Amino acid sequence: MKKSKQGNVRAVAVTGLQATDNPAPGIAVARSIREGGWDGLIVGLTYDTFDTGSYNSDLIDQVFLIPYPNTGAEATLDRLHYIHSITPLSAIIPNLDSELDLYNTIRDDLTAMGIGLFIPDTRTLRMRSKAKLAEFCHNHNLPAPITELVYDFAGLERALSKVGYPAVIKGVFYEAYTAYTWQEATIHFDKLKLRWGLPILVQNVIPGEEYNICVVGDGKGGTVGAVPMRKLRLTEKGKAWAGITIKDPELIELAKKTMEALKWRGPCELELMKHEASGQYYIIEINPRFPSWCYLTTGAGQNLPYANLQLALGEQPLELAEYRSGVTFARHAIDIICDLSALEGLTMKGQVIYRKQPKHKE
Amino acid sequence: MKDKQLSLTESGFLFDHNSGLTYSLNPTATRIMQMLMDEEDAETIVQKILEEYEVDEKEARFDIEQFVQQLKKFDLL
Incomplete structure (x- = not known):
């Protein structure tokens, strides 16, 4: 593993730091990674000066602006080379759907740089796309709504x-x-x-309750871990701001079957509806990244983002413990106060270095 | 009942681990639910309610039966 200029400190980069009314998963992933025992730096990669997580200096050690994915692979790779020269990265955890094709395109370059990735490949991404999902489910005997x-x-x-x-x-x-x-x-x-x-x-329309499962697949058809959740409260956009873990073996089986059929590599969120009359679950969507509520998996005893990081680093994660059901999350917005220098750094230099060593080594 | 995973607190907060649904029970319903979860038979439940509450037997049997029907309706039994 490549060593940092700042000593033997490793660094992992996470994207998706925007955490407003429809939060991206980056901050939840970073929290989980830190709580899982990651003792290296956490580097935020953001697209906008005001991606709010950039100012969470208690959690994020360094932040760099990167070009939007539609700018193309070359621009992203150039920027990552620059970041890597400042802080050598051991892994990147992309947390947005729109980034995955790009990271698949530059996967070999990242490998050559010593940067690990653990995301689904392009073929698998296509199989679960909205337009293909019903066909995929039909072919693998997985329940899905009739789709035309x-x-x-x-x-x-x-x-x-x-x-x-x-x-x-x-x-x-x-x-x-x-x-x-x-x-x-x-x-x-x-x-x-x-x-x-x-x-x-x-x-x-499938009348009934919505359920979601956060899952990590090992890329060989196995399931590293899976935690199902029922949304308790929704925002106007239908996003969960409260939820509770549940224990339904049928949901876990569905998750395992889906991972096996797709040979899914990395994180995903299964969205399901439970028919109010028949009790049958139907797969509505498969989102190819961690859900924004993934910190709940950590709270419930199964730290899926940390397991995913270990896989991205080429390590074998320890067998995950059984998660607890009845664990609740409530999303709670707070205002982060930050010094002018953070805004100045991101605006003028496209980067802010809160620290060069992880907090515990400062 | 054996297959159901339910948690019931003393305050009457009932959580169905399978569905994720929560319920609030009044003290009498909480007592009956505790006994159902302990797998007491119907006659024992009636007798214990008669001992612990000031209620006539006909009313107790009717209320317990109503409650059990509701639990079945919510797939809690």
């Missing part, structure tokens, strides 16, 4: 005659609306087409 891909109003009409009302009209990347009439369906179709392009997905 439509490209025009004629297709929409055919899909709705099959799926019935109400129906979920989904964008190919983000957003979903429930349509109760043909008029509503056409309005949602147009809106989603303009915003996210084609195809549009039409699904039957």
